[in-house]
Amino acid sequence: MQSGEYTELKAFYAVAEEGSFSAAARQLRISASALSQIIRRxxxxxxxxxxxRTTRSVALTEAGQQFYQRIRPALATLESAFHELKAQSGTLSGTVRIHATHMAADTILTPFIGQFHQDFPDIVLDVVAEDAVIDITAAGFDCGLALGEFVQQDMVAYPLGPELKMTAAASPAYLEKYGAPQTPADLQHHQCLNWRYMAEKRIYRWEFFQDDHWISVAVNGPLITTRRELALSAALQHTGIVFWTENMLQPWLDSGKLIPLLQDFCPPFLGWHLYYPKHRHTSGALRAFIDALRQFYPRP
Incomplete structure (x- = not known):
């Protein structure tokens, strides 16, 4: 393969991945017009x-889609070889594409990202945060961060913390006015603060463990939000019952501003996991990210 042909393939791959000439041009650090000429050639x-191509969008043709699927593994192998060669010379660079839920991004990546940049200043972390369960391989991501129950069976998975536990909680003022629910069914008679999956446009059903099996309960109340922090704020203002992981509510539970409820129905479950496909070749940048994250979060 001549160098010009490799340049054309990289350009094609970038446009196919980004779905945009301008975004691909920024990634390749060339002008959009130069990229357009490469693709035309x-x-x-x-x-x-x-x-x-239209003035507003770019989409693969059927032939383009077939070509993309054929060259994608080969280009990934080539990029991996280049990164490994750079690693041997003491320099690591490249982009790691990460899919994470909003909570995983906030909880796992926020404390970690500064130290990682100091250690690997030439590696770019491209993070998409959304509350959706996807096939990261098909979507073009290198790795993901999610709860253990959502990690696909064919992935390499590493736990990044202890088990988590959901907790329902309300303020003392709310409980004085409405009383405390004793079973999940009692929530039907309470003001509950709902959370919506933004990606799926559906409202989360509260999950409890009762009579040796998991149940889900649809609740009602004065608030539906895609931000759990807003539901927490509403609970602190005596508006209703919030349902979130215990560690996120812990400061207010410790201070007595919130009182835990239905604890007998909230056992622990698998916490946050890093996961990635079982590739034969892993890029140096992805390997560095995996190793650094595992070192930052030792196995519990």
Whole structure:
């Protein structure tokens, strides 16, 4: 393969991944017009249209999609080889694409990211935070951060902390006015602060363990939000019952501003995990990220 052909393939791969000429041009550090010329040269040489272009969007043609699926593993192997070679010379660079839930990004990455940048200043972490369960391989991510129950069976998984526990809680003023629920069914008679999965547009059903099995309860109340922090604030203002992980509510539980409820129905469950595909070749940048995260969060 000549160097010009490799440049064309990298350009094609970047546009296919980003779905945008401007975003791909920024990634490749060239102008959008130069990138457009490279893609046009590739299409002319192969005598096939690879992208359908409009003024607002770029999409792969059927031939482009087939070509993308064929070259993607090969390019990943080449990039991995380049990164490994750089690692041997003492320099690591590249981009690690990470899919994480909002809570995982806040809880796991926020304390870690500064130290990682100091140790690996030439590695870019491209983080997409959304509360959705996806196939990270099909979506083009290198790794993911999610609760253990959502990690696919064919992934390498590493726990990044202890088990978690959900907790329902309300302020003393709310409980004085409405009383405390004794079973999950009692929540039907209470003001509950709901949380919505933004990616899936559905309201989360509160989960409890009762009579040796898990149950989910649809609750009602004066608030539906995609931000659990807003639900917490509402609970502290005596508006209703909040349902969140115990560690996130702990400061207010310790201070007595919130009182835990239904604890007998809230056993622990698998906590945050790093997971990634079982690739034969892992890029130096991804390997550095995995090793650094595992060192920062020793196995509990």
């Amino acid at each position: 590739l299409e002319d040489r192969m005598d096939v249209r690879l992208f359908n």
